[in-house]
Amino acid sequence: MKMKKLALIGLLLVPALLLAGCATGLTASSWPAMTVDAKNVYLAGGPYVYAVSLETGAQVWRFPDKPSAANPFYATPVLTPDGGQLIVGGFDKKLYSLDPQTGKTIWTYTQARDRWIGGVVATDKMIYAPNADYKLYALSLQGSLQWSFEADQAIWGTPVTDGTNVYFGTLGRKVYAVNAQTGQQVWMQTLDGAVLGAVMLGPGNMLYAGTYSGTIYGLNTTDGQNVWSKQATSWIWSGPLLDGTNLYVGDANGKLFAFPVSGTGQPWTKDLSGAIVGSPVVSGKNLVVGTEAGSVYFVDLDGKNARPIAISGKIYATPVVAGPLTLVAPTDGSATLVALDETGALKWSFIPPK
């Protein structure tokens, strides 16, 4: 009878483990994100936040000591303007302030009810933190809640502030402007699709946002009126990049677009291989773009030439430029982080120690 009991327990455990396995399909729920200071790159990816030396590619520290595979980190880590805190949220619904030198916790904010997917925006007085529980939280630099604003849907993208208002998009196809001091809504504009990525401020009181329906909108920051729009060929995930002349954005069909936003800009489109999920970044005279097909492209700013560098894995994360280095964090690749020099040659790669 004992054997029968064991067999039955085994019979129950198999589906349990299978279901749990299906659920931990949630473990790899997103892709890594990173930020840099003069010495280190800070990478949130999987169960850890890493500090990695820009010079050597060696791990400086990692957080937490006891990781949880069920509660990974994917929100972009953000340094406060004084460089004294690294703010990063996890899927455990906690927002952490870490010491960038040591990785030790300075404070933890625990009142959010859902995952932290978007990165925060930090000023010299406040931290504006978007959560998937539909709320934007305004915290002091000591981690105490100043106000919160409830939007219509989850906020996955990093907000932006001009000092007066905080602007952000939601999965509910809305863009909001909220007073940075009081948390009162200033305006709200409905777009044609979910805003998954960051919004971007531009000159002339403009705010740019890309949607999952493939439209780029230019809204007036004063009243939220839609004054400019362009169409991509498929969904747009991450926020656009503005270099003062052009607005650059990639779509799911692998098309990289340059839309002029000033009199001197020239429009162009470049076909790349694989969906573009992350935002483009500028590195010297190039735009750097990662694609799902596993290539990093160095594209001339006029869009004429694109030089692909093959990387192991899919590139969903926005690359980060640190001086002469371009940092790329692939998903499902052989390395967690790779550093390329200006020629695209591999400088170092980071594989977390076990």
Place this chain on the structure above:
Amino acid sequence: MWEQIIVNPFTNVLLVIYKLIGGDFGVAIILFTILIRLITHPLMVSQIKGSTKMQELQGSKEWQDIQKKYKGNKEQLAQEQMKYYKQIGYNPLSSCLPTIIQIPLIFGLYQSIMRALAASPLQLLTLTRTVYPFFHIGNLVPLNSKFLWMNLAQPEKIYAFGLAIPLLAIIVAITTYVQSKVTMPASTTPGDQGAMMGKMMALYMPLLLGYFALTFASGLSIYFITSNLIGIAQYALLGKVNWRALIPGQKPVQTTALSARKK
């Protein structure tokens, strides 16, 4: 293969239902669960018939004689049992095979619910690749994951008197227990191992599914509860529900065999 045959079609059917009813994901899960239970109903009937027949033959004199005669020789006992099955034209797999066939459908249903909820970036990216071209993903997102007081993409708790109460997990555990008890075939054979295993299942399954409901997205709990209630209703329609089993101390009543009822 699994994705193409099970998960992707399930996800798209779930999304079609979601769109047809005007964007309520909770109701879509309930309707989809009912649909799957209706499709697998013939399998369930076959399973009930199989287990009823098994019970009948275990109560027969020939079976009892075989048990007594080969009590000390397990190998010989198994051979004689198989001979007896053949003799009366009974397939011992007929009671468990339908259950085995249903398991992949249940996993597919679970995975499709989790996929359609798309509660994280990678899940949304996967959903984007799963939906058939007639859906315009830009129009589909965001899916309304709010149902009653719940966010279907998150484990559920209600807050009362300063406590976080996992109401759905409790309902899942209770309905699973009720379903196991009232649909468990009454055993007339002393020391019936099948019945003992059934009793153990009735104890462990509510705990197991309750734990899942506590841990995983509440959309899964909606599926568990609907599935349990529909399961009880299906048994009731077939006249196989034994409500007395819920009363402590009551002796089980042998329900009418399906085969007998149909004659």
